[in-house]
Amino acid sequence: MGSFTKWLGAGLGFTLGGPIGAAIGFAVGSFVDGVSLEDIKGERKSLEERVGQNNGNANTNSGDFEMSLLVLASIVIKSDGKVDQRELDYVRNQFVSMYGKERANSAFKLFKGIIKKEVSARQVCIQIRTHMPHSSRLQLIHFLFGIAKADGFVIPSEIEEIKKIAGYLYINQNDFESIKAMFYDESDAAYKILEIAKEATDDEVKKAYRVMAKKYHPDKLQDLGPEHINGAQEKFQSIQSAYEKIKNERAM
Template sequence: MAGLKWIGATLGWTLGGPIGAIIGLALGSLGDAMAGKGNLLGDGNPNTQQRRQPNYRTKPNYRTQQQRRAQTTSGDFEVSLLILASVIIKADGVQDQRELDFVRSKFVELYGKDRANKAFKLFKSISNQNVSTRDVCAQIQQMMDHASRLQLLHFLFGIAKADGMVTDDEEDQVQRISNYLGISSRDYSSIKAMFYNSSDNAYKILEIDKTATTDQIKKAYRKMAKKYHPDRVEHLGEEHRKGAEEKFKQVQKAYEFLQDERRF
């Protein structure tokens, strides 16, 4: 795993399946493939690799799914993020420098300059591949917990908005990814509202209608504060816990806005 030593946590489920294949090709294109490449993607035999990996288009039983999701690490999240970010960057057919700068700056913020530089090299190599979004998301949906998938979605909207606007193609791609990840339409709308300016954003963030009563608003706030609390992703490491604080603050701001508007 020498080519990925810069990832702070041990990689788990992303070493196999479609994500493992993408990372392996990216490392190879960087001249970073190692003699122990089989340790990264299996034993080097595609047929054996296929037998060992679960079918990511077939939903496993609940017990198995929960057991697998418990294995998600910071490294798993990071490589998943790199791949999906490359999909969004290419959604409108143009790799805008502002979007690339956003990805780089976000990785510097999360991981520090040295690790971010290495991650960005891998990201650029991944961007040159034709990624099967459905297959990648199927693997993530089965192996990653809900709170971490919401964090991925929040990051992807940030990339799309980095150049000042979200194009229709970018929004369609983010929504498609959200669907593939098994994220509900209400959760999708809540996170989307954090990146748009409209009079009903506060209601959308809290996943309620404008007709909601004061008690319903308070109840919704408690529910959303729990759902987006940074502690929900603490298993991914302190860097991702801090990254989740942005969503949590948006929930707080939405509630405070409605407190002022409704005067309660």
């Protein structure tokens, strides 16, 4: 289990504490023999001493984003009263594509423990928004809609849970509706994605596209590492596709 402890110790910062840390500690203690949260914290401290730094667990590391995803994913998956295998498979496949098979296997082992623990969405989100920039929080919401739709459709209880999480993360209603529209093929989805009304002028459409392209540009997630850029590119592609659809409809 040495590599497992090293992986978590090296990758985590702020999520080693607070309600997310408690969920990780529960999962590790219950489902990973011979390893505790204190072992992981010790590995983190040892690493900081070796490299001569101490970030006070205040920054968002790649692993912090990963653990935040796992905890929030567990909340959304349970929101409809059952744990659907297709949703679990989606989480696993996404993690394999982002982190590679070995790291994904470790993460999923942890996830199976986290999903058995009741956690407060509000407390978890307060911890996340204190440490994580807005662009990264938008990416979390995008990922959660992907999970919710993994079984073929998004039901009202899942939408409500993600909406509640978005509110706790200080994601405004327009941003929430924009990301939601990326997962629905509705007649006005392109306009919702760009956060404008159908009655918008051509100039307003162009301006909205520039604003949204800047907001969702993958470069905003560079600090989280290359493994998280693919998801950002998906969002960016949705913005571009929405703009192209409106341009074609209007012959702009």
